[in-house]
Amino acid sequence: MPTTPLVLRLLTSNEVEDGAMLVARGMRDNPANMRVFRISDRAQRSRMMERFFTPVLRSLYRRGLVLGAVRSNRLVGICGMARPGFCQPGTIEKIRILPAAVIGNPIPTPLRLLSWVGEWARRDPFEPHWHLGPVAVEPELQGCGIGTAMLHTVCAFVDNTGGPAYLETDKSENVRLYQRFGFTVMESAEVLGVPNWFMFRTANANAKTKSSIETEASESPAAPAPHPISTGAHSD
Numbered sequence: 473m474p475t476t477p478l479v480l481r482l483l484t485s486n487e488v489e490d491g492a493m494l495v496a497r498g499m500r501d502n503p504a505n506m507r508v509f510r511i512s513d514r515a516q517r518s519r520m521m522e523r524f525f526t527p528v529l530r531s532l533y534r535r536g537l538v539l540g541a542v543r544s545n546r547l548v549g550i551c552g553m554a555r556p557g558f559c560q561p562g563t564i565e566k567i568r569i570l571p572a573a574v575i576g577n578p579i580p581t582p583l584r585l586l587s588w589v590g591e592w593a594r595r596d597p598f599e600p601h602w603h604l605g606p607v608a609v610e611p612e613l614q615g616c617g618i619g620t621a622m623l624h625t626v627c628a629f630v631d632n633t634g635g636p637a638y639l640e641t642d643k644s645e646n647v648r649l650y651q652r653f654g655f656t657v658m659e660s661a662e663v664l665g666v667p668n669w670f671m672f673r674t675a676n677a678n679a680k681t682k683s684s685i686e687t688e689a690s691e692s693p694a695a696p697a698p699h700p701i702s703t704g705a706h707s708d
């Protein structure tokens with residue numbers, strides 16, 4: 473068990489690029505990314521994903537919150553969430569993201585990307601909700617409780633707002649993790665031939681937790697404790 477505390481806090485705008493690099497490393501072996509990018513070299517796949525996730529995370533930063541898990545000044549985990557009513561990027565944001573999907577990739581890649589995000593978007597619940605993702609932990613630190621700590625914080629925050637939450641995932645192990653936090657599978661379907669799960673968490677009307685911006689987290693999944701984050705305002 474690491475002794476250095478894990479700090480959970482909102483990323484600043486200057487940290488978003490680091491966040492995108494972490495998302496690319498953390499998610500480079502996920503089935504959907506392997507299928508969309510179809511780059512066998514892991515480092516190269518990670519680079520192309522980083523290029524794509526940088527504008528995606530910038531857009532998310534504007535539309536919601538980007539929570540970071542930081543240990544010893546190193547970003548080790550990330551959880552983005554779009555605020556209710558802002559699940560999808562607007563037209564200008566889409567235009568900003570497009571070059572990152574097109575440049576340097578063969579033509580089928582942006583087409584697969586479009587198909588993937590389209591399949592996800594058309595399943596977005598009508599009910600206003602917090603939309604989680606991307607969620608990623610540094611590969612060599614996965615399985616050590618960082619994701620659990622982030623989800624405690626995020627769920628406490630969501631409960632504070634009284635709203636439901638929703639996410640998509642492409643790994644069955646993740647379904648188990650999210651189920652522990654009260655998410656249930658609304659639908660499962662293949663997207664580009666990859667199994668995906670669409671999960672919803674109802675609002676917790678009994679939540680009593682109050683907010684604070686920065687918090688130290690327990691990484692022991694056996695000792696859950698709510699770790700609230702601040703409301704919509706960014707610290708920069």
Ligand SMILES: CC(C)(COP(=O)(O)OP(=O)(O)OC[C@H]1O[C@@H](n2cnc3c(N)ncnc32)[C@H](O)[C@@H]1OP(=O)(O)O)[C@@H](O)C(=O)NCCC(=O)NCCS
Nearest residue numbers: 498499607608609614615616617618619620641645648649
């Ligand atoms: C999913 C993820 C964020 C979870 O964070 P984490 O710190 O590894 O998770 P924790 O240690 O807190 O919890 C472990 C649980 O996470 C799930 N899990 C998913 N991927 C895992 C991995 N690569 N290693 C270990 N656990 C993983 C399992 O349910 C596990 O529970 P179990 O031990 O009972 O099987 C992280 O593993 C990750 O970045 N995975 C790759 C990217 C990804 O799939 N992101 C989610 C997209 S929706």
